[in-house]
Amino acid sequence: MSRIPVRLGARSYPILVTTSYRSLPGQLARLTASRDAWVISHASVLARHGRALLGPLQAAGWHVRTLSVPERETSKSLAMVGRIVGALSRTARMRVPVLVAFGGGVVGDLTGFVAAVYRRGVPYVQAPTTLLGQVDSAIGGKVGVDLPHAKNFVGAFYQPRLVVNNLAVLRSLPRRQRRSGLAEVIKYGAIADRALFAYLERHLSGCLALAPAAARRLVTRSCRIKAQVVSRDERETGEVRAQLNFGHTVGHALEAATAYRRWTHGEAIAIGMAVAADLSVAVGRCPAREAARLITLLEAAGLPTRARSVSRQAVRRAMAFDKKFIRGRPRWVLLQGIGRVTVTEAVPPAAAARALAGRIGRAT
Ligand SMILES: NC(=O)c1ccc[n+]([C@@H]2O[C@H](COP(=O)([O-])OP(=O)(O)OC[C@H]3O[C@@H](n4cnc5c(N)ncnc54)[C@H](O)[C@@H]3O)[C@@H](O)[C@H]2O)c1
Numbered sequence: 608m609s610r611i612p613v614r615l616g617a618r619s620y621p622i623l624v625t626t627s628y629r630s631l632p633g634q635l636a637r638l639t640a641s642r643d644a645w646v647i648s649h650a651s652v653l654a655r656h657g658r659a660l661l662g663p664l665q666a667a668g669w670h671v672r673t674l675s676v677p678e679r680e681t682s683k684s685l686a687m688v689g690r691i692v693g694a695l696s697r698t699a700r701m702r703v704p705v706l707v708a709f710g711g712g713v714v715g716d717l718t719g720f721v722a723a724v725y726r727r728g729v730p731y732v733q734a735p736t737t738l739l740g741q742v743d744s745a746i747g748g749k750v751g752v753d754l755p756h757a758k759n760f761v762g763a764f765y766q767p768r769l770v771v772n773n774l775a776v777l778r779s780l781p782r783r784q785r786r787s788g789l790a791e792v793i794k795y796g797a798i799a800d801r802a803l804f805a806y807l808e809r810h811l812s813g814c815l816a817l818a819p820a821a822a823r824r825l826v827t828r829s830c831r832i833k834a835q836v837v838s839r840d841e842r843e844t845g846e847v848r849a850q851l852n853f854g855h856t857v858g859h860a861l862e863a864a865t866a867y868r869r870w871t872h873g874e875a876i877a878i879g880m881a882v883a884a885d886l887s888v889a890v891g892r893c894p895a896r897e898a899a900r901l902i903t904l905l906e907a908a909g910l911p912t913r914a915r916s917v918s919r920q921a922v923r924r925a926m927a928f929d930k931k932f933i934r935g936r937p938r939w940v941l942l943q944g945i946g947r948v949t950v951t952e953a954v955p956p957a958a959a960a961r962a963l964a965g966r967i968g969r970a971t
Pocket residue numbers: 649651652655678679680683710711712713714716736737738739740743744745746747748749750759776777778779780781784787788871872873
């Protein structure tokens with residue numbers, strides 16, 4: 608088991624990379640005197656992996672309740688927050704429960720937000736079951752829900768007490784979800800780690816299969832990068848955490864413009880990274896061969912790099928809701944070369960429009 612620290616003073620917590628949940632009760636005992644847990648998940652995840660998580664907790668004397676939400680992005684809604692806090696409060700009595708997010712990023716973002724607002728904050732644990740959750744969304748405390756027209760528009764920074772990444776549960780992940788998680792790993796390589804990027808290029812099939820050694824390496828390395836970024840710039844006040852938004856300005860807009868149904872988050876940001884890479888070359892920040900390396904890897908991983916059958920106008924409209932807009936201008940994360948990015952508002956709007964048209968909407 609490896610233990611990766613997220614260093615945030617009194618709010619520090621570890622990310623455990625492991626192959627079972629057996630150590631969870633012991634870890635929790637260090638954090639809380641509570642023995643009441645609410646596991647928020649999906650019915651299918653509970654059916655497949657529920658025993659592995661609940662068994663050790665119950666054996667250690669925990670009283671565990673479960674709550675399932677539908678498997679789709681639209682579960683990340685204020686209406687769902689209302690339903691969950693309603694259910695929690697009806698059994699509340701005098702006890703403060705620990706919430707456990709047991710699913711992908713949808714369950715993680717939703718549960719974290721409920722934990723932030725329920726009784727002005729209760730402790731929660733992230734037990735992500737998707738690759739995307741383990742490498743990215745479970746770490747860093749960005750929690751929240753979507754509005755119909757704007758992704759992640761209501762939320763908070765609220766750190767979990769613990770992240771437990773059990774690699775064994777990833778085995779049941781469908782191929783599309785593996786690819787989607789791999790998009791975020793490719794992002795880490797592109798923004799911060801040439802060696803990780805080269806590993807992905809060399810061992811792509813093992814990475815897609817989540818072969819044990821590859822899965823461990825991808826998860827551990829990605830967690831280290833994210834933990835460092837979050838430790839340095841928890842609230843994205845500087846430019847450090849903003850780098851993680853590489854590909855997300857366009858990616859989030861693609862998701863919102865298609866009612867969150869068309870692409871997974873990873874697919875949408877793959878297209879977004881391709882647009883950002885083109886733009887980086889167009890404005891003279893990045894050698895063309897470095898951008899081409901990124902696009903080649905995304906495509907080899909089976910991720911989309913274009914979105915022709917979507918309205919460019921709708922994507923542009925959705926981009927205006929991006930929280931990364933500063934003083935009315937988008938804040939772009941541009942590639943400088945594999946392993947390095949820069950954050951800037953100084954992008955000529957015409958160049959951005961051309962980069963968008965190059966991959967999104969009908970070809971011009
Ligand atoms: N908070 C953050 O910092 C952050 C970062 C990145 C992404 N996100 C958010 O994360 C969400 C995407 O997360 P996601 O990609 O995990 O998608 P998801 O949560 O929708 O999960 C994808 C699917 O995988 C299924 N699944 C989960 N675990 C499984 C398993 N072990 N075996 C088989 N199937 C399993 C789920 O039931 C679901 O249908 C988006 O809402 C995105 O905005 C948040």
